[in-house]
Amino acid sequence: MRVRVLTFAGIREIVGEPSRTLALPEGATAADAWNALAGEFPALAAIAGSTRLARNGAFIDGSAALREGDELAVLPPFGGG
Amino acid sequence: MRVRVLTFAGIREIVGEPSRTLALPEGATAADAWNALAGEFPALAAIAGSTRLARNGAFIDGSAALREGDELAVLPPFGGG
Amino acid sequence: MKYEITREPLDPQSLLDAVRSDECGAIVTFLGVVRVMGDGDRPVDGLAYEAYPEMALPEMRAIGAEASSRFGEARVAIAHRIGDLALGEVSVAIAVASKHRAVAFDACEYVIDELKQRVPIWKRENYRDGETRWRPNASPHA
């Protein structure tokens, strides 16, 4: 299946583009998607602990199963205000 | 001696003018000035307890002695904001 | 910074401009607005404010200075309108700029609380039924 990964701020700079399509096996979780991304961009490993994930606009745990067409946002710590 | 009495809000409405000159004996206090005013306008008696006095822009007690040319402000409870 | 008692409509933007600086990351403003219920339960058409400016302006300056020293450095501006005000018009505008927001919030709230108690300004409520009343602020200890 294919999911769209959205990246922001420092993570976007590491990945080099704001949006990226990942091809994942059926049944893959959000953590699987993160690991696929971190495998490609080793600099992400250092910030895994402070990064949150959201699917289609709602926060999820790494254990959440993804579906074809999901939008997975990879969110570094917020700095608005 | 003569002092200028400034009145505001409800007190001004009772007295009928915003400023009034009182002729007082030498050595008169702020309380004497108030009593002279209240003698002329009996409706003031009911609000004596909530009225404060200021001389030349500074709060004073009734016991403060007045001088020729003083400006005595008679201040009902504040309502700004 | 800017302390004013005026018969003209208040301009919140001019207070913002008075307090802003390159050092300040937060600006908190308070606007008092004429509302239909006034301070009580009787609908009003509008209010009239009256001031003793020779005493009110120094007191407003003193409150601004206190606000700045109590909570942390802050830049304060206060404007109060007098005369006749219609529903929705602004009676008082306060702007406080500070490096950090907690100071700005605390200082702004301090200014409006103290202004209501200490500044010689009076308010007359003009009720819809034609009656009027000079209405003092509640005591903070009431």
Add this chain to the structure above:
Amino acid sequence: MKYEITREPLDPQSLLDAVRSDECGAIVTFLGVVRVMGDGDRPVDGLAYEAYPEMALPEMRAIGAEASSRFGEARVAIAHRIGDLALGEVSVAIAVASKHRAVAFDACEYVIDELKQRVPIWKRENYRDGETRWRPNASPHA
């Protein structure tokens, strides 16, 4: 009332207009302003903000609704700017109108505190020496 993420300069007056009503006697606003020291001790030339609007706007609405139910009825508007901001420009503007001022102050402070923790917006500090850094907000429990 009004919730916005925009690249255009923020207009505090439009937020005031969005929240005012005949029932509200108090309007409290908060403006976040780009200051020379940023959040740290290094002088900045300016900031850049980035948002995930599809998630940020619903979260801003949720915070506004919480603020109104927690402290007493309040009308809330929130605007956040994104893109490049120079010194002195406004990054966030919040307006809260309520019947009484204590509610407006509490609700406004709640909104900015929660916004900094919960809304997916990011800030890059552009230092004078040419370096840049994405700078997260401090945790409230830090």
